[in-house]
Amino acid sequence: MSHRVEILDAKTREKLCFLDKVELGHPQWYPARQSLRLDPKGKSLKDEDVLQKLPVGTTATLYFRDLGAQISWVTVFLTEYAGPLFIYLLFYFRVPFIYGHKYDFTSSRHTVVHLACICHSFHYIKRLLETLFVHRFSHGTMPLRNIFKNCTYYWGFAAWMAYYINHPLYTPPTYGAQQVKLALAIFVICQLGNFSIHMALRDLRPAGSKTRKIPYPTKNPFTWLFLLVSCPNYTYEVGSWIGFAIMTQCLPVALFSLVGFTQMTIWAKGKHRSYLKEFRDYPPLRMPIIPFLL
Amino acid sequence: MAAVAATAAAKGNGGGGGRAGAGDASGTRKKKGPGPLATAYLVIYNVVMTAGWLVIAVGLVRAYLAKGSYHSLYYSIEKPLKFFQTGALLEVGIVPSSVVLTSFQVMSRVFLIWAVTHSVKEVQSEDSVLLFVIAWTITEIIRYSFYTFSLLNHLPYLIKWARYTLFIVLYPMGVSGELLTIYAALPFVRQAGLYSISLPNKYNFSFDYYAFLILIMISYIPIFPQLYFHMIHQRRKILSHTEEHKKFE
Numbered sequence: 001m002s003h004r005v006e007i008l009d010a011k012t013r014e015k016l017c018f019l020d021k022v023e024l025g026h027p028q029w030y031p032a033r034q035s036l037r038l039d040p041k042g043k044s045l046k047d048e049d050v051l052q053k054l055p056v057g058t059t060a061t062l063y064f065r066d067l068g069a070q071i072s073w074v075t076v077f078l079t080e081y082a083g084p085l086f087i088y089l090l091f092y093f094r095v096p097f098i099y100g101h102k103y104d105f106t107s108s109r110h111t112v113v114h115l116a117c118i119c120h121s122f123h124y125i126k127r128l129l130e131t132l133f134v135h136r137f138s139h140g141t142m143p144l145r146n147i148f149k150n151c152t153y154y155w156g157f158a159a160w161m162a163y164y165i166n167h168p169l170y171t172p173p174t175y176g177a178q179q180v181k182l183a184l185a186i187f188v189i190c191q192l193g194n195f196s197i198h199m200a201l202r203d204l205r206p207a208g209s210k211t212r213k214i215p216y217p218t219k220n221p222f223t224w225l226f227l228l229v230s231c232p233n234y235t236y237e238v239g240s241w242i243g244f245a246i247m248t249q250c251l252p253v254a255l256f257s258l259v260g261f262t263q264m265t266i267w268a269k270g271k272h273r274s275y276l277k278e279f280r281d282y283p284p285l286r287m288p289i290i291p292f293l294l
Numbered sequence: 295m296a297a298v299a300a301t302a303a304a305k306g307n308g309g310g311g312g313r314a315g316a317g318d319a320s321g322t323r324k325k326k327g328p329g330p331l332a333t334a335y336l337v338i339y340n341v342v343m344t345a346g347w348l349v350i351a352v353g354l355v356r357a358y359l360a361k362g363s364y365h366s367l368y369y370s371i372e373k374p375l376k377f378f379q380t381g382a383l384l385e386v387g388i389v390p391s392s393v394v395l396t397s398f399q400v401m402s403r404v405f406l407i408w409a410v411t412h413s414v415k416e417v418q419s420e421d422s423v424l425l426f427v428i429a430w431t432i433t434e435i436i437r438y439s440f441y442t443f444s445l446l447n448h449l450p451y452l453i454k455w456a457r458y459t460l461f462i463v464l465y466p467m468g469v470s471g472e473l474l475t476i477y478a479a480l481p482f483v484r485q486a487g488l489y490s491i492s493l494p495n496k497y498n499f500s501f502d503y504y505a506f507l508i509l510i511m512i513s514y515i516p517i518f519p520q521l522y523f524h525m526i527h528q529r530r531k532i533l534s535h536t537e538e539h540k541k542f543e
Binding site: 167174251252 | 496500
């Protein structure tokens with residue numbers, strides 16, 4: 001059965017436009033999972049694209065592809081960050097069945113272990129708050145299977161790291177308090193840096209919009225890294241984890257940093273490429289993630 | 295599983311030794327074959343690998359005839375086996391199909407050769423080793439000759455049939471050999487603390503190779519059926535399609 005839809009002006013009742021022969025089907029394909037394109041193998045059209053501006057004649061043929069079940073970015077971020085926060089604490093408090101029973105609910109005698117818990121928890125609380133109040137997402141959703149993949153990664157690594165740092169047989173850093181202080185400084189500076197970049201990026205984009213602009217350094221010294229890299233938020237993030245690895249002198253933390261660095265480099269290179277493609281006047285000195293190098 | 299993934303990685307026409315529009319399977323020739331220099335390289339590679347695995351096959355037969363028994367034949371083909379199976383690392387990246395699947399397959403074979411059989415001397419005399427060596431040998435001889443002929447655009451139906459049929463027996467055989475070998479290695483790994491680190495140490499890290507091997511064995515449960523049934527599906531698609539083509543000749 002086909003429908004005819006008319007849109008009238010609310011005040012004048014004037015007929016503005018109509019859609020003829022609308023056939024309703026496939027209600028399970030909600031908008032977030034629709035990909036419409038001009039060519040079956042081509043790129044997906046954007047939400048903002050306007051039919052008039054597309055290279056179509058009087059009859060426009062669009063090709064549909066189902067993107068699969070979708071989930072909102074906010075949901076994914078909240079879930080993947082809440083996990084590590086909670087899981088790390090299970091190990092910190094030495095909840096039963098993790099270490100031997102004689103260690104249940106005992107506390108480490110090493111200061112660095114308590115410090116590490118504070119840093120790790122702070123890091124993920126910061127991420128949760130940024131997800132809720134700072135970030136402005138370009139896309140509303142991502143494929144549902146990502147949440148399983150992402151949570152396995154974050155939760156798995158968090159458990160693995162936390163197991164060793166909070167272990168009764170944990171060995172504190174070789175160079176003692178000196179090493180811990182230096183590492184803590186690196187961590188704190190990079191956390192502040194990362195936050196500054198997130199704020200700067202947010203200010204580039206008005207609420208509800210999806211505009212893209214070249215980010216530039218602001219008065220905040222932490223943002224001056226924009227002079228040298230496209231994605232200083234990733235640079236600072238890697239720095240934070242390197243700091244945490246040095247602080248805890250724990251190989252799994254170093255491995256986590258390495259994997260994260262690899263992934264962020266891929267993302268930074270992609271972002272850098274998009275910037276170059278979109279903006280003719282993009283600053284040539286900038287590298288994707290590591291000044292002068294990468 | 296290492297045996298299974300070998301063919302699964304090269305689904306359809308190509309894989310492993312590269313493809314140059316073999317013109318079988320789906321019937322659509324892939325126009326974007328490699329250039330003449332690349333084709334020459336691929337042909338040489340596949341011929342060398344076919345020859346290598348034939349050397350292993352011949353070595354096994356000769357050792358069997360000389361010894362009069364099929365026990366402990368591993369020692370007679372140890373070197374070429376290590377050489378040619380490790381050499382397959384060169385395939386990763388020149389394969390048109392998924393780099394992930396190919397590297398997974400080659401890594402698992404290399405793991406079995408070096409991290410299990412080579413590392414745990416006590417299992418080298420196990421019959422399970424012969425089981426997977428035979429499975430791999432037959433599979434690889436067929437697979438590399440399949441690629442060679444495909445590249446030269448002259449693929450005998452017999453080879454295609456063999457590639458997509460013999461796996462039905464060879465996969466389970468290879469998987470059994472692999473699992474039994476890993477299982478046999480376990481007590482020796484535990485005893486020697488092989489490749490294992492325990493706490494406390496200054497890098498706050500531990501690794502239990504024994505537990506790791508058990509995890510590997512468990513991983514066969516989800517992975518093997520997927521690869522096996524993928525091959526069965528491929529077989530139906532490729533062999534029935536050729537039947538149709540032959541009908542109209």
